[in-house]
Structures are given as structure tokens and as C-alpha cells.
Amino acid sequence: MEVSCKNNKSETTNYSEEELDITTRMYPENISNVFKGHGGLDTWKNMQSLVFTMQKPNGDEMTTTDLKNSKSLIEMPNHTIGFYGKSVWLHSKDTTTYKGNPKFYYNPMLYFYAMPFILADDGIKYEDAKPLVFEGKSYPGIKISYNAGIGELPGDEYVLYYDAETYQMPWLAYTVTYFTKEKAKEFHFIKYSNWQTVEGLLLPETLTWYDYENNVPTTKRNDLQFINVILTRSPPLKTLFEKPEGCSCCELISGIDFFYYA
Structure with a gap:
């Protein structure tokens, strides 16, 4: 059974033309239990800033995000x-x-790190998915899709797989439509592990990408470690995300301004 995030709304509702009221939201029981299993949606919504550092071969990469408007800053060794x-x-x-x-x-x-809470956004549709069976254990699935006008790529799909006993999510399947702009048939797989509690919320320390075949994960490909995770109830400075002065080049890409600073 498919459940929409919005009461009394058609599946074809264009949310880009409508003022959304988050107080009227409905969630299916299974996704609600997953939110609770990770500390609760109310706790997540009280947070305004998320900072994490990813450990990469070429150097650490720190991301700061304003959770209320998705403004972000990614600081890498050679670029920002x-x-x-x-x-x-x-x-x-x-x-x-x-x-x-x-x-x-x-x-x-x-999006990957803030699972499952990022799947509480407006305009999302939920439906049951076929369970994932991996190494002899079965994980129930929740398929996530988007109404028209939600996000830049409403054709993207996710499947959240959860532990039926703890309601924690060890697996995420996702499609990528950014480069082809067409509905994807293949799902990529991430395993979530080494959970850490930050401000009462259960967040992963390790994300592991897997190779896949016939939309099922097969063998481990690579790990990505997340350290120095900080959640705060106060917003980050607005000036943090502003483009630096001294624009050497500016162009328009797919309807969004992209500024390059040498």
C-alpha cells in the first residue's frame, strides 16, 4: 500500500506551487518506527546545524550544513x-x-549521512518494498519516491531496509538519475554500521558501498568513515555559505548559478 506524505493530495500534486504545512504530515507505521529507532523525528527537527568530517585518501573533507535551508559548505584540502x-x-x-x-x-x-531523517521531507511517497536478503538475514524494505516539483531530481528513488527487531536501518538502495535524466533501473547499495549517538540521535560512523548484481548487494567495495560529528540546535552563521569575493568566472548550468573562483 502506498502512502503519501501529504493528506488528501493527489499523487500528481506539484508541490513547487503549493505552500506546505508540515503539521499535517502523515507517515506510515514502519517509517515512523525507523525514525524512533534512530532517536526520534522530533529530536532531529530541533537540530539546525550538522557538521561531519569524511576521511578520504587525499585528505579530510569537512561538511557544514544548515538543516533548515540545506545551505552547505564542503572544505577539502585543495578546494571549497x-x-x-x-x-x-x-x-x-x-x-x-x-x-x-x-x-x-x-x-x-x-542525504546519505542524514538517513533516515532526510526521508521525512515534504512531497515524499512511501510504499512497501520486497525485503532484502543478505547473508541469511531478511530486512523489510520501504521504497521512497517523490512527487512532481520536489527536489531537482524527483526521478530518484531510494529503498530503506531496516532491522525488524530494532528498526534501525543497516541498508540503503538508491538510484542515480542526475547524469542521464532518465528513470534508473539499477540500484546502488550502502551498508550503515558502527552507530554513534550524537545529541540523542543514532548516526553512522561507517558507510560501506557494495558492488551489486540484479539489484542485490554482492561484495564490499569501499568504506567511508565519518568523524567529528556535531549537531546543534543553533543555526550556523549565514555568512559561512556566501560565495567569496573576486569572481573570475560565472556561468549558468541547468538553471542554477555556478560560480568558479580560481
Whole structure:
């Protein structure tokens, strides 16, 4: 049975044209229990700032996010990426070329790390999914999709798999539509482990990506460690996310301003 996040709304509702009232939200019992299993949605909604550091081969990478408006700052050894509401900017600290895509990279790690709470956003639809069986254990699934007008890529889909006893989520499956703009058929898989309690919320220390076949995880590919996790009830400074002065180049990419600073 499919359940929408919004009462008395058609599946075709365009939420970009509507004022949303979060007090009218409904959640299915299974996703509600998952929220509770990780410390509770009310506790999460009281938080305004999230900071975490990812340990990477080329150096640590620290991300600061304003949880109320998704503004973010990613500080890397050679570059800084910022998103201040509508525009993404890239600042190069030296002559090292940034080989990624700033517009794609500024928020996916927040989405992955802030599971399951990020799946309480407006305009989400929930439905039961086929359980995931891995190493002899079965994990019930909740499929997540988006109503029209929600997010930049409403075609993205997620499946949250949870432990039926603890209601903690050890697995996430997700599709990527950013590059093709078409509905994806293959799911990628992340395993969540080494849980840590931060301000009463259960958050992972380790995310592990797995290879997959026929939409089932197979063998471990790589780990990503999250350290120095900070949640606060006060917002970060607004100026933190603003683009630096001295723009050397500015262009418009897919309807969003992208600023590059050498």
C-alpha cells in the first residue's frame, strides 16, 4: 500500500506551487518506527546545524550544513564548495584542478549521512518494498519516491531496509538519475554500521558501498568513515555559505548559478 506524505493530495500534486504545512504530515507505521529507532523525528527537527568530517585518501573533507535551508559548505584540502540557497560555487585554494561536478556533489553526502531523517521531507511517497536478503538475514524494505516539483531530481528513488527487531536501518538502495535524466533501473547499495549517538540521535560512523548484481548487494567495495560529528540546535552563521569575493568566472548550468573562483 502506498502512502503519501501529504493528506488528501493527489499523487500528481506539484508541490513547487503549493505552500506546505508540515503539521499535517502523515507517515506510515514502519517509517515512523525507523525514525524512533534512530532517536526520534522530533529530536532531529530541533537540530539546525550538522557538521561531519569524511576521511578520504587525499585528505579530510569537512561538511557544514544548515538543516533548515540545506545551505552547505564542503572544505577539502585543495578546494571549497559552497551552496548558499540557489547557487553553487567552487573555490580553488591552489592550482590543483577539481575533477568532480560541484553542482552534483554539494549535497549527496548529506542525504546519505542524514538517513533516515532526510526521508521525512515534504512531497515524499512511501510504499512497501520486497525485503532484502543478505547473508541469511531478511530486512523489510520501504521504497521512497517523490512527487512532481520536489527536489531537482524527483526521478530518484531510494529503498530503506531496516532491522525488524530494532528498526534501525543497516541498508540503503538508491538510484542515480542526475547524469542521464532518465528513470534508473539499477540500484546502488550502502551498508550503515558502527552507530554513534550524537545529541540523542543514532548516526553512522561507517558507510560501506557494495558492488551489486540484479539489484542485490554482492561484495564490499569501499568504506567511508565519518568523524567529528556535531549537531546543534543553533543555526550556523549565514555568512559561512556566501560565495567569496573576486569572481573570475560565472556561468549558468541547468538553471542554477555556478560560480568558479580560481
